[in-house]
Amino acid sequence: MTTKDTIDLGEFRFESGESIPSLEVAYETYGEFTGDNAVLVCHALTGSSHVARRPDAGDQTAGQARAWWGDVVGAGKAIDTTEYYVVCANVPGSCYGTTGPASTNPETGEPYGTDFPPVTVGDWTRAQRQLLDALGVGRLHAVVGGSVGGMNVLDWLRRYPDDVGRAAAIAAASRLDAQCLALDTVARRAITSDPNWNGGHYYGGPEPEDGLARARQIGHIMYLSKASMARKFGRRSAGRETVREQPPDPAAAFFPYREVESYLDYQAEKFTDRFDANSYLYMTRAMDDFDLSAGYESDADALAAFEGELLALSFTGDWHFTVEQSEALAEACRSAGVDVAHHVVESDHGHDAFLVEPEKVGPPLADLLEAGLAGRSITDTADEEDEPEEFAPVHASLFSE
Incomplete structure (x- = not known):
């Protein structure tokens, strides 16, 4: 039942x-x-x-x-x-x-x-x-x-x-x-620094997806261990078939797009489709406060x-x-x-x-x-x-x- x-x-x-x-x-x-x-x-x-x-x-x-x-x-x-x-x-x-x-x-x-x-x-x-x-x-x-x-x-x-x-x-x-409190602080700042955050009143307009994406990437790094990241990604390139939609800066195009970058970008994209940026702020603050x-x-x-x-x-x-x-x-x-x-x-x-x-x-x-x-x-x-x-x-x- x-x-x-x-x-x-x-x-x-x-x-x-x-x-x-x-x-x-x-x-x-x-x-x-x-x-x-x-x-x-x-x-x-x-x-x-x-x-x-x-x-x-x-x-x-x-x-x-x-x-x-x-x-x-x-x-x-x-x-x-x-x-x-x-x-x-x-x-x-x-x-x-x-x-x-x-x-x-x-x-x-x-x-x-x-x-x-x-x-x-x-x-x-x-x-x-x-x-x-x-x-x-x-x-x-x-x-x-x-x-x-x-x-x-x-x-x-x-x-x-x-x-x-x-x-x-x-x-x-x-x-x-203190270390986790610090990382949560940076994650929240990523959201509130997004130009679309609008003081948290972004509903009906462009949402702070970039800020939420960065916050989630910080979270994913916190959830993995050094050993698991070495095993899953190492320093490997993501391969010729995996290309950034747009390099974050001109020089980045010269360097390999690594598997760990591709993973973080993929997880961030999935997350912004399903979660609310303000809720991320509220939930992490509740955790930090406990x-x-x-x-x-x-x-x-x-x-x-x-x-x-x-x-x-x-x-x-x-x-x-x-x-x-x-x-x-x-x-x-x-x-x-x-x-x-x-x-x-x-x-x-x-x-x-x-x-x-x-x-x-x-x-x-x-x-x-x-x-x-x-x-x-x-x-x-x-x-x-x-x-x-x-x-x-x-x-x-x-x-x-």
Whole structure:
């Protein structure tokens, strides 16, 4: 059983104190709700509610060509939709069906643009809680998310600790480090410096596609590791048949158009066709703003009321959200008396590993949902004697060598 729908939650007040008269939330559900089997999946930065494949939708939903986690969520998959009632909601500020900057302001009849209120991860969590209330879902069997979706998971644990039994924060952290904050800043400046941005009120006119393209290219570099880029592209030329539409400067025509350039240009072109520049600004600011300890004495204090189980899952080649950051989260849980396991996955795919290596992500998730942290694929590497070798240094950074 699958459902694709939009619900109007009515007036919504954001953490900024501003409000809008109507918040519509786009969501999809998979499976049948039996009262205690609900699993909330939180999407990453540019994801949507379309987390699993939908035969009735031809797998073309919410502007995305395919389900963003279709190899992990579905019938017979790690998050098995024949056993669990899976809910995934597009978050406020995005552009895949939930109210955001591109949506029409009912008070003016025009798109909100940058008049849309600032959005936080906490606003996402509160909107999800209201959606689940409307669906008749109380306590969640589990909440799962990767990247900023993992931050969304952590916010659930501090905001609604009694509403979650098990949780998985995948390739996530308690907060962004300074390097990632800096890169996000440059990405946003690329958008706001585009001559077509027009203060965010570009709807109905030329859009800031060049700025959004550059922002996405910066993002893609962040999501890959040094090793994966060397393997995928090296220094190879893209070939005689692959030519830039127009060299960026006269001298560029003399030099080879490399595979890595071609890849970044291709990804940027695809992205500008499906995503809104203002939403990129809003979503990255929400991610940058998140700090698990905000309003508390520490991360441990923020998580102390959670009595369920948390799986922190990290990847050795990920320099966006590092193994060390997941271990720091796990240590905060241990200090707070929260049941936790930190599962480290050997991978050189970088941050994208949680999306492109379902065979490594799926087993620990399936075991968490079925048996909790006692699941056979889940190990807490911090308890192993060879602990120092388990945690990769941040040498995989594209900018550290």
